Every structure is written in C-alpha cells, then in structure tokens.
Amino acid sequence: MKSVLPRRHLVLSVAALGATALLPACGGGGGGGFVPLVPNVVQSAQGKPELSVFVEAVNAADLNATLQGSGPYTVFAPTNDAFSALLRELGLTKDALLANKPLLTTVLKYHVLSGTVRKSDIPLGKAIVPLAGGFFKIEAEGSALKVTDGRNRVTNVISTDGAALNGVMHTVDRVLLPANQDIVQTAQATPSLSILVEAVVAAGLVETLKGPGPYTVFAPTNNAFVALLAELGLTKDALLADTALLAKVLTYHVLPARVLKAEIPLNTPVATVQGQTIVVNGSLQVIDQRGRSSGIAATDIFNTNGVVHVIDKVLLPS
Numbered sequence: 078m079k080s081v082l083p084r085r086h087l088v089l090s091v092a093a094l095g096a097t098a099l100l101p102a103c104g105g106g107g108g109g110g111f112v113p114l115v116p117n118v119v120q121s122a123q124g125k126p127e128l129s130v131f132v133e134a135v136n137a138a139d140l141n142a143t144l145q146g147s148g149p150y151t152v153f154a155p156t157n158d159a160f161s162a163l164l165r166e167l168g169l170t171k172d173a174l175l176a177n178k179p180l181l182t183t184v185l186k187y188h189v190l191s192g193t194v195r196k197s198d199i200p201l202g203k204a205i206v207p208l209a210g211g212f213f214k215i216e217a218e219g220s221a222l223k224v225t226d227g228r229n230r231v232t233n234v235i236s237t238d239g240a241a242l243n244g245v246m247h248t249v250d251r252v253l254l255p256a257n258q259d260i261v262q263t264a265q266a267t268p269s270l271s272i273l274v275e276a277v278v279a280a281g282l283v284e285t286l287k288g289p290g291p292y293t294v295f296a297p298t299n300n301a302f303v304a305l306l307a308e309l310g311l312t313k314d315a316l317l318a319d320t321a322l323l324a325k326v327l328t329y330h331v332l333p334a335r336v337l338k339a340e341i342p343l344n345t346p347v348a349t350v351q352g353q354t355i356v357v358n359g360s361l362q363v364i365d366q367r368g369r370s371s372g373i374a375a376t377d378i379f380n381t382n383g384v385v386h387v388i389d390k391v392l393l394p395s
Contacts, residue, residue: 301391
C-alpha cells in the first residue's frame with residue numbers, strides 16, 4: 078500500500094496540470110477553443126476594460142488575426158480615454174472612426190512594432206519604425222517615458238512590459254498619429270521660417286524637399302537670415318536673386334538621411350547634399366566650413382520625409 082499511494086497522487090497531479098494547461102478561453106475574440114495560460118496581445122487587451130475601444134478598433138480594421146499570429150509584436154495600446162481625446166481632436170464620432178477602415182488600419186499599425194521591444198530595450202531618442210512605416214521616438218524624462226509621434230504630439234507611456242505569448246504590450250494615454258506634413262509644409266506652417274521658405278522657392282528646391290527623402294534639414298530662422306544679410310552686406314532681394322549661390326547655401330543645410338538629435342555623430346564630419354561637411358560638437362553647435370558656429374534652437378521636428386532641426390545662424394560652405 079505504501080508504494081501505491083504516491084503513484085496515485087502523482088497521476089492525479091499530472092492530470093490536474095493537464096487540465097489547467099487547457100483552460101477554455103473566456104470573453105470571445107479568439108474563435109473559442111482553448112488558449113495557453115499566457116495570452117497573445119489581443120487576448121491580453123481583451124482582459125483589460127480600459128482597452129475595450131482599442132479591441133473594437135482592432136476588430137474593425139480586421140487586424141485581429143494578424144495580432145494573434147506568431148509575431149512577435151510590440152504593441153503600444155491606447156486607452157479608452159486616449160481614443161475619446163482623439164475623436165475630439167479629429168472631430169469624429171467613434172462609429173465614423175471605426176467605419177474608416179483605411180485610416181483605422183494605418184493608425185493602428187503605427188502602434189505596432191515587429192519584434193519584442195521591452196522597456197529596457199527601447200532605443201531612447203532614436204527613430205522607431207512601426208509596421209505602418211514612418212517613425213516616432215521615445216525619450217525618458219526621469220522615470221517616465223514619453224513618445225513623440227509623426228505630428229510632434231507627445232504621449233505618455235503609462236504601463237510597460239505586459240507579457241504576451243506573441244510579444245509585449247505597453248499602454249499609452251494618447252493615440253499616436255503618423256506624420257501628415259512634409260518638410261516644406263512644416264516650414265510653411267512655421268512663421269519664424271518664412272524667409273527660408275522664400276529662399277527654397279527662389280532656389281527651385283521645393284520639389285526636392287517635398288520628395289521621399291528621407292532628409293535632415295538644419296533650418297535657419299528669419300533672424301539667422303537677417304544676420305547673414307548684414308554679414309555679407311546684401312539685401313534680401315539680392316540674395317534671393319542669386320539662385321546659384323542660394324542653392325549652394327541651402328543644400329549645405331541638408332543631409333541625405335534622417336538623423337535625429339540622439340543619432341547625430343558628434344565631433345565627426347557629416348556630408349551634406351551640397352557635398353561639403355559640417356560638424357556638430359558636444360555642445361550641439363553646428364560648425365560650418367568657415368569655422369562659424371550655429372546653435373540648435375529646436376530639434377527633432379518630424380515630417381513625412383525626414384526631420385528638421387532649427388538653427389540660429391545660416392551655415393556657409395567654403
């Protein structure tokens with residue numbers, strides 16, 4: 078008898094473990110059947126009441142099967158409050174948003190990365206490319222993480238590293254949106270860059286800077302152009318009329334790649350579209366070929382075809 082009881086207990090324990098591993102799914106969304114103890118990213122969202130609108134959106138965009146696939150995926154899931162704020166921002170009803178499948182699909186895929194990116198793996202300050210294309214960045218402010226999307230809107234990451242069978246889920250308090258303006262449109266919408274826009278038009282560079290790129294533009298302010306005119310002893314009309322000089326100077330402000338602030342190679346010559354190099358030092362000053370330095374007044378203004386950094390002095394090639 079002493080040898081039989083332990084074996085019977087062992088059989089019962091194995092049976093109990095087998096039954097636990099095959100617990101049926103609850104709440105729908107997976108087509109019924111059985112699910113493992115660790116849910117996939119969709120099932121994980123289904124278990125959180127504050128993500129119910131996100132789950133509705135995933136279903137409406139027909140992304141359920143994709144996000145329940147093998148992945149792995151990293152999902153930045155917006156809360157219900159985030160969707161409510163988006164509807165107010167866009168002037169839409171929830172039904173209208175859910176009915177616009179192309180828009181919904183693009184927006185949702187902008188929240189999904191290929192691969193598993195846990196909090197400790199996030200490349201802070203660098204471009205992150207989601208399934209929808211485009212890019213966004215995540216930066217740390219103390220212990221908090223903030224996302225800057227393609228429209229330069231800032232979102233807070235309110236929870237991280239939600240484990241899923243096919244990846245990981247982070248929760249955000251604002252719906253991320255991809256960029257909807259190119260470099261030229263961004264400059265046109267910025268009053269302090271109006272002379273730069275005039276110069277780009279005069280030099281015939283509009284179509285180039287509206288092209289796919291990607292580009293990085295060091296954009297001089299109006300005050301920077303005023304200082305340049307005084308330095309060169311020119312009027313604005315004279316500068317804009319010299320299209321050859323203007324094109325040479327403007328293309329010297331453009332890099333043939335997307336380079337965010339955190340990606341700038343410091344104290345290293347960087348080739349411009351014009352051909353000559355600039356150097357950005359450790360104080361984030363841009364040094365041109367004449368040894369003149371320009372401060373960077375604003376960084377990482379995102380666009381559909383690159384990024385803009387605003388500078389306070391016009392750069393000059395040799």
